[in-house]
Amino acid sequence: MSEATTYLATVRAKIVARDGNQPEFLEAIDNFFHTLTPVLEKHPEYIKANLVERLTEPERAFQFRVSWVDDHGNVQVNRGFRVQFNGAIGPYKGGLRFHPTVNLSIVKFLGFEQIFKNSLTGLPIGGGKGGSDFDPKGKSDGEVMRFIQSFMTELQKHIGPDLDVPAGDIGVGAREIGFMYGQYRRLNGYQAGVLTGKGLSYGGSLARTQATGFGLLYYTEALLAAQGEQLTGKKVKVSGSGNVAIYAVQKATELGATVITVSDSNGFIYDPNGIDYKIVQQIKEVERGRIKEYADRVDTAEYHEGSVWDFDVEYDVALPSATQNEIDGGRAARLVQNGAKVVASGANMPSTPEAVEVFHQANVLLGPAKAANAGGVAVSALEMSQNDERLSWTFEEVDQRLKTIMQNIFSESAQAAEEYGFGKDYLAGANIAGFKRVADAMMAQGVI
Incomplete structure (x- = not known):
């Protein structure tokens, strides 16, 4: 057992002893730790500084x-x-x-x-x-x-x-x-900069509402381009019908894909002709209704109770955008059987560790949440910049900055995965690329 492996095991044992009753936190820790060994082997100074234990507290x-x-x-x-x-x-x-x-x-x-x-x-x-x-x-x-x-x-x-x-x-x-x-x-x-996501009349940013959903698609577009593919002509399954899902449907449609599902906590809509995001927006954001009402307004749509991931239909791309752990191992296997080749996470940690393993075994490319749904926080940071400067940028300017950020996130994650021997494991790449910047900053600032 290498020094890095022993160190990670020791840190994990301490976390379990302290926080063993926090399953979601422990799951996040495990998803992170399994990618760190080659980084720590290349940078033993991180071990000497006990950087991982400091970072996880x-x-x-x-x-x-x-x-x-x-x-x-x-x-x-x-x-x-x-x-x-x-x-x-x-x-x-x-x-x-x-x-x-x-x-x-x-x-x-x-x-x-x-x-x-x-x-x-x-x-x-x-x-x-x-x-x-x-x-x-x-x-x-x-x-x-x-x-x-x-x-x-x-x-x-x-x-x-x-x-x-x-x-x-x-x-x-x-x-x-x-x-x-x-x-x-x-x-x-x-103090305008104390909150982001504000209304435009008191310091908010244009494109903030759309940012996470649009960013998810800009990331997915970059991931597909790296495989020599494009979104045009692809069938896409989306879960959720909140802010992320609505604007993911809009941008996916604009990029030439056909989104065939949306859902809420009761059930889901299937429409082979493509979901109309404006109707979903009216039902969920204006009327605060349930997604089943969509089927009453669109003749080609069907409403089904239960999880959209338990519904078998052929599609190419999955965009889970509802909540954490919505795709377990069994649902991941169905996703593979239905022909999906790409999963990009609109929600935070929507796939369980068992699901992630199924994706890896089946060579399904996974865009992790920390990378794929970073559009919202990216535009929040751009809102902070506008507040500091007392400026308001145009929608197009913010949207272009968002697109560039999401493309860079994919590029840096892919490069990190390749550099540390993880191939096309973009989860590992995102963990490493994100970790390295924080780790180097912590090292520079001493033990605090």
Whole structure:
């Protein structure tokens, strides 16, 4: 057993002893560790500096009570979280998720992944994440506002334009960001750069709404081009029907592909003629309805309950854009049987380790989330730049910068995979490329 292998095993054992009750975080650690051995063998100075153990322990983590009053006058209590994982290359940057499943394990998993996602953009932003087990679904605007005012009253103590810049995630859209910014401004005065994903009227960036979905397709386009392929004529399965999925469908269609599915937590739509993103946008963003309503408006569409990944139909590209671990080993095997050759992750860690192994065995090319869905945080960083300069760039300028960033992310990941003997394992390449930049910054700054 090499020194690098022994070192990683020792660090992992410590993490399990401390955080054995955090399965999502441990899964992220394992996905990361299995690619690091050749890097540590080439750079023994990382082992001497105990860099991996330092990197896997958050610089700080906050958990706090959020008390608020509902429309019936009842006092409700939720938990709030913020993990500032690593700031070696810039202020902490990462979204806030409002969902009943949110706990410390999930926030740490997301924050750990965010370190390398942010590093891959080439922009000066560190990794963080946060959120609450509050569920905005079914709540009135007043209830959401009162919850957020209580949430931000605590969170604002720990964030700032040059310290930690949150954004949206699942359950946190334009309404929620607006309420958060209003409460922050109420307590601290005008500081446009403290949140991203803001409305255009108070410091937001054009193309931010579309960024993650568009970026996913720019990455996928680059991945296919490296194989001598293109999106034109490809059949694409998309899961989800939120922000990422909607704009992934739009850009895939513009690039000549036919998107045949979208889904939500109840079921999915199949339309062999291609999904119309404008109808999905109307149902989900305007009406806040369920995806089954699409079938009532489009004659060629079918609605089915259950997971879209359990539905057998031939297609070429999979874009899982719903939630973590939506594709397990069995669903990955069906994906392979259905003919898919590329999986690009719109959601955070949508494929389990067993699914990833199935993809590798079948030579299905995998674009990992930390690379493929980095478009959102990339444009968030561009929003920070515009706020600093008191400027507003055009949609076309932001979109072109986004496209260049996503192409560079794929290129650097592919080069790292090749350099360290991983071939076309783009997950390994993204891990290594993201890790190297953070590791070198940490080495330069000493033991802190």
